[in-house]
Amino acid sequence: MSDSEVRANVHRVIDERSESHLQDLCTLVAQPSISAHDEGVKECAQLLADMMKKRGIAAEVIPTPGQPVVYGELIEDPNAFTLLCYGHYDVQPTDPLDLWESPPFEPTLRDGRLYGRGTGDNKGQLIAHVFAASAWKEVAGRVPINLKFVFEGEEESGSPNLGHFVREHKDRLACDLVYISDGGLHPSGDPVISLGNRGVVGITMVAEGADRDNHSGNKGGVVPNPVWMLTHLLATMVDPEGNVLIDGFYDDVRPITEVETDLVARLPFDPVEFGQTMGVPRVEYSQQEYYQRIMLKPYFNISGISSGYVGPGSKTIIPATAECRIDVRMVADQRTADIVEKVKRHAAAVDPRVRVIAGGMGAMEPSRTAPDHPAVPAVARALEEVHGTPAHINASGGGSLPNAVWPGILGTSHIGAPYANADENNHSPNENLAVDCFHRGIHASAEVFWHLGQMAEDA
Numbered sequence: 001m002s003d004s005e006v007r008a009n010v011h012r013v014i015d016e017r018s019e020s021h022l023q024d025l026c027t028l029v030a031q032p033s034i035s036a037h038d039e040g041v042k043e044c045a046q047l048l049a050d051m052m053k054k055r056g057i058a059a060e061v062i063p064t065p066g067q068p069v070v071y072g073e074l075i076e077d078p079n080a081f082t083l084l085c086y087g088h089y090d091v092q093p094t095d096p097l098d099l100w101e102s103p104p105f106e107p108t109l110r111d112g113r114l115y116g117r118g119t120g121d122n123k124g125q126l127i128a129h130v131f132a133a134s135a136w137k138e139v140a141g142r143v144p145i146n147l148k149f150v151f152e153g154e155e156e157s158g159s160p161n162l163g164h165f166v167r168e169h170k171d172r173l174a175c176d177l178v179y180i181s182d183g184g185l186h187p188s189g190d191p192v193i194s195l196g197n198r199g200v201v202g203i204t205m206v207a208e209g210a211d212r213d214n215h216s217g218n219k220g221g222v223v224p225n226p227v228w229m230l231t232h233l234l235a236t237m238v239d240p241e242g243n244v245l246i247d248g249f250y251d252d253v254r255p256i257t258e259v260e261t262d263l264v265a266r267l268p269f270d271p272v273e274f275g276q277t278m279g280v281p282r283v284e285y286s287q288q289e290y291y292q293r294i295m296l297k298p299y300f301n302i303s304g305i306s307s308g309y310v311g312p313g314s315k316t317i318i319p320a321t322a323e324c325r326i327d328v329r330m331v332a333d334q335r336t337a338d339i340v341e342k343v344k345r346h347a348a349a350v351d352p353r354v355r356v357i358a359g360g361m362g363a364m365e366p367s368r369t370a371p372d373h374p375a376v377p378a379v380a381r382a383l384e385e386v387h388g389t390p391a392h393i394n395a396s397g398g399g400s401l402p403n404a405v406w407p408g409i410l411g412t413s414h415i416g417a418p419y420a421n422a423d424e425n426n427h428s429p430n431e432n433l434a435v436d437c438f439h440r441g442i443h444a445s446a447e448v449f450w451h452l453g454q455m456a457e458d459a
Contacts, residue, residue: 006139006140007446007447007450009139010135010136010139010140010446011135011443011446013135013138013139014131014132014135014439014442014443014446015439017131017135018439021127021131021438021439021442022114022435022438024051024127024131025107025114025119025123025124025127025433025438026107026114026116027047027051028044028047028048028051028089028118028123028127029105029107029114029116029117029118029119029123029124030105030106030107030116031043031044031047031105032044032091032105032117033045033089033090033091033118033153034090034091034092034093034094034117034156035066035067035090035091035153035154035155035156035157036092036093036156036157037093038067041067041068041089041090041153042061042067042068042153044089044090044153045061045067045068045069045070045089045151045153046061048070048089048127048151049061049070049072051127051130052070052072052130052149055130055131055133055134055137056074056134056137057072057073057074057130057133057134057147057149058072058073058074059071059072059149060072062165062169064154064161064164064165065161065164066153066154066157066160066161067090067152067153067154067157067161068153069150069151069152069153069162069165070089070149070150070151070152070153071148071149071150071151071169071172072130072147072148072149072151073146073147073148073149074133074137074142074143074146074147075146076142076143076145076146077146078146080145080146080453080456081145081146081176081177081452081453081455081456082145082146082147082148082174082175082176082177083145083146083147083148083175083176083177083178083179083448083449083452084147084148084149084150084173084175084177084178084179084406084412085126085129085147085148085149085150085178085179085180085181085445086150086151086152086178086179086180086403086406086414087122087125087126087129087149087150087151087152087180087181087182088122088126088151088152088153088154088155088156088159088182089118089122089123089126089151089152089153090152090153090154090155090156090157091117091118091121091123091156092117092121092156092426092427092431094117094429096429097429099429099430100429100430101115101430102115102116104116104117104429104431105117107119109435112434112435112436113421113432113433113434113435114432114433114435114438115430115431115432116431116432117431118431119424119431119432119433120184120420120421120424120425120426120431120432120433121182121183121420121424121426121427121431122155122181122182124419124420124433124438124441125181125182125418125419125420125441126149126151126181128181128419128438128441128442128444128445129147129149129179129181129445130149131442131445132442132443132444132445132446132449133147133445133449135442135446136446136449143449144449144450144452144453144454145449145452145453145456146175147449148173148175150165150166150173152165154362155401155402157362158361158362158363158364158402159362159364159402159405160362162402162405163402163405163408163409166405166406166409166410167409170409170410173410174410174412175410175412176412176456177375177412177413177414177415177452178403178406178410178412178413178414178415179379179414179415179416179417179448180401180403180414180415180416180417181416181417181418181419181441181445182401182416182418183397183399183416183418183420183426184418184420184421184422184423184424184426185418185419185420185421185422185437186268186392186422187273187277187422187423188268189387189421189422190387190389190390190391190392191383191384191386191387191389191390191391191392191417191444192391192392192393192394192417192418193376193379193380193383193391193392193393193394193415193416193417194394194396194397194415194416194417194418195368195369195370195371195373195376195393195394195395195396195415195416196332196366196367196368196369196395196396196397196403196414197364197366197367197368197396197397197398197399197400197401197403197416198295198298198299198329198330198331198366198396198397198398198399198400199329199330199331199334199335199336199363199364199365199366199367199400199404200327200328200329200330200336200361200363200364200400201327201328201330201336201339201340201358201361201363201364202325202326202327202358202359202361202363203325203326203327203328203340203343203356203357203358204323204324204325204326204356204357204358204359205230205233205323205324205326205347205354205355205356205357206321206322206323206324206354206355206357207226207227207229207230207233207321207322207323207351207353207354207355208226208320208321208353208355209223209224209225209226209229209318209319209320209321210223210224210318210320211320212320213308213317213318213319213320214317214318214320215316215317215318216316216317216318217316219318220318223318224353225318225319226307226319226320226321226322227305227307227308227319227322229322229351229353229354230305230307230322230324230354232350232351233347233350233351233354234302234324236346236350237300237343237346238300242299242300244298244300246300246342246343246346247342247345247346248342249298249300249339249342250298252333252334252335252338253297253298253331253332253333253334254331254332254333254368256292256296257371259371259372260296260371260395261288263371263393263394263395264287264288264291264292264295264296264395265287265288266392266393267287267291267392267394268392269287269290269291271283271284271285271290274290291394294398295394295395295396295397295398296331296395296396297331298328298329298330298331298334299328299329300326300328300329301326301327301328301329302324302325302326303325303326303327304324304325305322305323305324305325306322306323306324307319307321307322307323308322326343327361328343329398329400330365330366331366331368331396332366332367332368332396333366334366335365336363336364336365340356340358343356344356364400364401364402364404365404365408366396366400366404367403367404367406367407367408367414368395368396369407369413369414369415370413371393371395373413373415374455374459375413375415375452375455376393376415378448378451378452378454378455379391379415379417379448379451379452380393381451382444382447382448382450382451382452383417383444383447383448385447386440386443386444386447387440387444391417397416401416403416417444417448419437419438419440419441419444420433420434420437420441421433421434421437
């Protein structure tokens with residue numbers, strides 16, 4: 001058979017197996033794997049490894065100090081191009097349960113979507129690579145490139161042991177590129193390529209006044225109020241336009257290149273439509289500023305403040321304590337430990353009574369792949385052939401993923417291409433994956449394998 005006939009048959013087999021693929025995904029979703037609660041994670045790892053073995057992939061469950069990694073490989077030619085597919089089989093907690101229309105671990109089809117925790121994030125996306133590899137093996141007896149699979153069980157808990165795992169197995173994981181399918185397509189349904197992600201680190205600030213709440217009349221003006229401590233401190237950290245005022249905060253921010261500026265200029269933008277997706281009337285930034293703010297610039301976020309009394313009626317007190325939760329989103333070349341240290345120094349200089357505590361969430365370093373990487377056009381062609389529309393290329397994603405381990409430890413670039421629908425409700429009740437997106441993702445992986453093989457041959 002010619003190359004075109006082989007590829008056509010691969011896609012035919014994927015279509016013929018669509019029902020079994022969906023059933024296997026249901027089996028995988030039905031197995032709880034909440035890393036935050038250590039609920040069913042190890043059982044899910046074994047289930048996933050068994051599914052991979054069933055399809056001819058040499059797979060094993062490898063322990064880590066936390067949850068295990070499911071590793072698999074298909075090595076056709078040690079000298080051929082090698083792609084490492086990364087994903088995570090752990091899922092978010094299911095709370096609040098009363099907002100789910102069907103039980104989170106009872107996958108349910110409704111209106112062309114599969115509902116259940118982990119459908120889109122990330123079980124339905126990682127298993128697409130496995131099904132695509134299986135179709136190639138069934139039709140051609142081999143995959144066009146070497147494949148390695150790293151599916152971890154702690155991403156939703158901050159990937160605390162992924163770096164340790166990659167470092168320990170560095171030689172075994174050696175590859176030419178890392179490919180990640182996580183997150184959603186463009187709201188239009190068009191494919192997206194993401195060349196990086198922002199990092200994140202969590203910080204807690206605690207202010208303490210008296211050793212008890214005090215009457216705000218009898219003691220007002222003489223007892224220190226920890227809410228005001230935090231308020232005044234926070235006002236010295238970020239100005240009303242969102243600029244961070246902490247000394248040295250921007251020192252290591254990687255400058256935005258002309259190529260990245262050009263990529264941003266090509267992205268679609270509708271201030272009203274985009275605003276509505278966030279629950280505001282419109283986005284109050286230009287197209288360039290909007291995308292640069294969510295992709296290429298850091299952000300200092302207050303996610304919550306807790307203190308005092310806000311229940312029914314009134315309780316006129318001076319609270320004894322106040323607590324503030326912060327997450328800092330960083331961009332390429334900033335580092336979590338450095339940012340935490342600068343926040344601590346700033347707080348100590350402004351109000352040493354406020355304690356600054358790093359942690360509360362897993363820290364992830366930022367990472368960014370160069371837009372001129374030779375694999376970018378190959379992946380873009382593969383996605384366009386499957387979707388029928390060109391891929392939007394994001395210089396970076398706004399969220400955080402543990403991708404810094406690939407260039408930082410393996411010395412390998414990474415490219416992301418999400419397969420889920422934009423409204424997958426990941427991390428929320430009623431998480432779902434559109435069935436057509438799921439099947440299209442399998443086709444996309446099959447084409448990515450082919451085009452990367454062609455790229456390597458033409459190099």
